[in-house]
Amino acid sequence: MYERREITPQERLEQTQYCEKIKARLAGRPHYALVDTYGCQQNESDSEILRGWLTQCGYEITDDVDRADLVAVNTCAVREHAEKRVLGNVGALGHNKAKNPELIVCVGGCMTQQPTVREKIKRSYRVVDLVFGPHEVWQFPELLWRTMERQGRRGDRGRLIAAQPSEGVVAEGLPRQRDSAVKAWLAIMNGCDNFCSYCIVPYVRGRERSRRPADILAEARRLVEAGYKDITLLGQNVNSYGKGLKEDIDFPGLLAQMDAIPGDYVLRFMTSHPKDATEALFRVMGASEHCAHHIHLPLQSGSDRILKEMNRHYDRAKYLEKVALARRYMPDLVLTTDIIVGFPGETEADFADTLSLVEEVRYDAMFTFIYSPRPGTPAAEMPDPVSRAEKQVWFDQLLDTANRISGEKHAAYVGRTCRVLVDGETGQAPYNLSSRTKGGRLVHLAGDPALVGRFVQAKITDSTTWALYGEVVG
Secondary structure, eight states: OOOOEEEOHHHHHHHHHHHHHHHHHTTTOOEEEEEOSSSSSSHHHHHHHHHHHHHTTTTOOOSTTTTTEEEEEEEOOSSSHHHHHHHHHHHHHHHHHOOOOOOOOEEEEGGSSSSSHHHHHHOOOOOOOOOOOOOGGHHHHHHHHHHHHHTTTTGGGOOOOOOOOOOOEOOSSOOOOOOOSSSEEEEEEEOSSOOOTTOOOHHHHOOOOOOOOOHHHHHHHHHHHTTOOOEEEEOOOGTTTTTTSSSSSOHHHHHHHHHHHOOSSSEEEEOOOGGGHHHHHHHHHHOSEEEEBBEOOBBBSSSSSHHHHHSSOOOOHHHHHHHHHHHHHHOOOOOEEEEESOOOOOOOOHHHHHHHHHHHOOOEEEEEEOOOOOTGGGGGGSSSOOOHHHHHHHHHHHHHHHHHHHHHHHHHHTOOOOEEEEEEEOSSSOOOOEEETTTTTEEEEEEEGGGGTTTEEEEEEOSSSSSSEEEEEE
């Protein structure tokens, strides 16, 4: 485990001073910045901090790449497809740089923590001016200033490659520009100690380090006071929260303290590792006033043999015990999961085990993926004799099963009245509003946009595999 290192007030002040220097440099005309985000909710949270820094530096945030004077790409390393898409979009920025030679292109996030990717960017993507990792987000103003100072130099001296191994940094008090006035991300920890054999996250996000409970609770109170109605706690494995802290606290304890904050809001969290999901957690969730009765509990495989190869530290029976326990405390539980199809060495019999478990559990929704090898992980070195075509057949079968079960579960909502939070507009008639049940089910509504940010009663009138439809009744 990395030793925690909290940034000091002096270090925060220094970054603010770099913001002022950049702001002075940009004076004279408006400058625009675009932050392009890929991957998980933790990346979305990091991008809120990047936008916060950029705003303090004097930039206005834009979604128009042709208008941008700075583009920051926050990348994901979990799957190969995402990596290829990111690099393709970064390469396309060459056209923008040809029109605007002063355009600054920054690439950050998990992809850049991989030495092979950094070398690829350095060798083949001359459009990039700054490369930084997720551990450098707290010092982005300094890195941006140093990049500006290098502009105009020839060759690699004009570029800054700053991604470094994690030092267990915990940074409090950073600026943040949120996407929504209704929903908010609240990171409680970062990193992962699990080292699942297929996963790159511990290598790019570093080892687990938790924020102090007092800092989390203070941020949660500010969010509730500011009117946020849907707060999601983030961590690669929230269930292991508390390790390495001086305070004697675990995740159920933190959740209970957060639930005590007065106000009308919903509290969510992700993601949970089944090996660390405890009866204490389910008990707190079941008794909570604010906690959503939803848990995302990644299965990955229903085969004991494959689970062992994945280094998941539970088996099929233990997983099913957890599901039964959670449903005992929350009979209305909404349960979602992740499943990987075609892990190296997986056989048709292993896949059949996964399919039978899915039929037994009957998830409300599933996120399914065909295995994607990540260089540097143990699984990437394992023999993988099954063809992509055969894996695709399994995947399609799993997807059909998941869609059927989800459709059946959604159909059961029709005729019921649910309390939902209206969280946005869809831009599509007649169902122009989006909302969520406390369990996280998407409900499309027809109604006045003034309802956004409010809890309402919705009668469910129709359903599809992916969503519910309803009318506001109170």
